[in-house]
Amino acid sequence: MEFLYRVTGRGTRILSERCEGEELVLTGPLGRGFDIPPGARRIGLVAGGMGVAPLTYLARYCRERASGSIRITTYVGARTASALVGLEELSALSSEVVVTTDDGTYGTCGVVTAALEADMGDLCRDGVIFFACGPRAMMARLAECLIPAGVPCQVSLEERMACGLGACLGCAVAVRRGDGETYASVCKDGPVFPLAEVVWEGK
Numbered sequence: 001m002e003f004l005y006r007v008t009g010r011g012t013r014i015l016s017e018r019c020e021g022e023e024l025v026l027t028g029p030l031g032r033g034f035d036i037p038p039g040a041r042r043i044g045l046v047a048g049g050m051g052v053a054p055l056t057y058l059a060r061y062c063r064e065r066a067s068g069s070i071r072i073t074t075y076v077g078a079r080t081a082s083a084l085v086g087l088e089e090l091s092a093l094s095s096e097v098v099v100t101t102d103d104g105t106y107g108t109c110g111v112v113t114a115a116l117e118a119d120m121g122d123l124c125r126d127g128v129i130f131f132a133c134g135p136r137a138m139m140a141r142l143a144e145c146l147i148p149a150g151v152p153c154q155v156s157l158e159e160r161m162a163c164g165l166g167a168c169l170g171c172a173v174a175v176r177r178g179d180g181e182t183y184a185s186v187c188k189d190g191p192v193f194p195l196a197e198v199v200w201e202g203k
């Protein structure tokens with residue numbers, strides 16, 4: 001079992017201070033993960049920053065279950081070259097990889113969604129299904145690009161969590177259900193949601 005995380009607060013700092021051989025108690029698996037439709041032939045992975053972690057797992061799963069029959073086109077974006085993590089393994093699992101950095105220190109200069117938009121025609125011809133994880137601004141831009149085009153996409157949301165069980169409501173996000181909007185817990189109802197289900201405006 002492997003974990004990829006960045007120290008951003010007290011919890012991850014405590015984790016980072018554990019020593020080899022120490023025991024940790026885990027509860028899981030929890031929530032709802034990615035769902036690869038049967039018969040998928042081409043998938044697009046869109047990772048921003050630490051979003052590489054769940055998508056590497058997904059790519060590994062595809063390679064183990066479907067061997068070479070799924071073409072995986074991967075887009076990875078980060079602020080700068082030093083913020084790119086896990087690129088080697090994700091590249092090895094992918095059929096092709098496009099990397100962007102905001103400051104141009106690695107790959108193409110710019111945001112990852114711009115690179116993806118440039119390839120949309122080719123991807124859509126193959127009936128691509130997208131899976132994404134990254135900062136909210138990246139996901140909101142994906143929503144603007146993919147939803148009007150009717151391209152399916154599942155997103156894994158990043159939220160701070162406390163209980164992980166749907167009890168504290170600390171990870172609530174606005175979602176569309178039926179004709180209205182309501183709140184869902186990222187830990188229990190997600191972290192994976194259809195892109196079109198999440199309310200991206202106003203946050």
Ligand code: FES
Binds near residue numbers: 166169
């Ligand atoms: S972390 Fe408590 S409800 Fe999600």
